[in-house]
Amino acid sequence: MPGIVSRLAGKPRLQPILRKFVDSLHQRVAEMRAVEERADYRQIANFAHWLKGSAGSMGYDAFWKPAKDLETAANAADGVAVKQLLDEVRRMADAVVAPDVQQSVA
């Protein structure tokens, strides 16, 4: 999967905020392993709701659609769709490129 770059990455003032978000994204995605194992669909829906609003706001627009679908699937307790969409979100999270101050200055 090609790297996913924020459309806001070119703004130096926003880069610390984006990096903080990316750290938070990785942390929350990792937490979803245990949540998925115990089939806690409410927690998964909350995560998807957060991702839907936050990722898009941070300029990672690609997350919006899978996050929306994941929230719908989790609310419907659709285990198969939840697993598929969580896997997709994990792959996307691994592909996220955190903004680099030196990169943008150059």
Add this chain to the structure above:
Amino acid sequence: MPTNMNQPFESNKPLAGGGPAMRGVDNALVMMVEDEQSLIDLTREFLAEAGYRRFVSTSDASDAIAMLLRERPDVLLLDIKMPRVSGLDILAAMQADPVLKHIPAIVLTSADDAETKLAALELGASDFLRKPVDPIELALRLRNTLAANAHKEAIRKAFSRYVSPRLTDKIIGEVANDSAPFKSEAERADIVVLYADLRGFAEIGEKVGVQVVVQMLNEYFTVLTDAAYQHDGTVFNMAGESMLIGFNVPLPQPDALARAVRTARDVIANFAPVSAAWRKRYGVLTGVGIGMSRGEAIIGNVGSRHFMSYTAIGDTVSTAARLMELARANEVLMSGALYEPVRSLMPGDRVQRAGRFALRGTSEPVEVYSITLA
């Protein structure tokens, strides 16, 4: 630390929501309640780029109401889905507060169901934006919300010269429904008039300095306006030591007479301790004399292009003025037409015949009754 104050604030806060009208939209104080700190940080940066540099926030929704009361922002940006306290809870609490309900709230949420949107709007939200929010759209919506609120506050400020805050809110609601009171053209209306005057004050003017006289009159008029506003009366006129208050105007009040009687009772009761203090300090006996009447009057803006006043004119007002002149300290006089309806509002022995007097608009002297207020 969930609470974040990025800018210092003035100690002398303007009235809630009244800020933009007084200090300009660009200097508005924006408050954000959002459980995701990175979204708060991002929004603060977006708004700073758009020229909004006064920003406070909290990521702890349970702190929101205290912060609103403390900071009295010009506009609130509010998330809906938050742990412990939701944005809808905050909107409901704001609606229940006489100060906070005037602060416009723009909802920013990831929720895309119609129920959430309708619930937020039902609870008084001014606008609704779905996340991810386009920063340009946010800045424009913010500007429009602040401008609309500044306009509303200017109207509120103008109305508050005449009527209570509660009635002002109702009037603004009526204006929004296109049934505007305070019409530019005068009209005839059935009203209840209460005319109050201060007895025994002339002696004081000779004993004390100008500053003290003004201070005493302020105390007296505060008692009158507080009582009038408590019962949603409209203050038409304040001159010398008298005040003209109307009921059933500018909006209908089916219980207008009861409101007027309660206002008279509050005026006399609440002025008693003021009068006692003046007696102790200056050795003078004072009290309020009140005349009350009900009937048709011309209501409207009267004056010239240089000076105009929203007022009531006609025989009903003149009758109340004449009864006010006749009333002794702590006495309420009314014309015979009010006898039966007022008697039904209080025990009969408190409404007594005071005599027959000549009043304007009547060829024969008319019965006048006195109300004893316990």
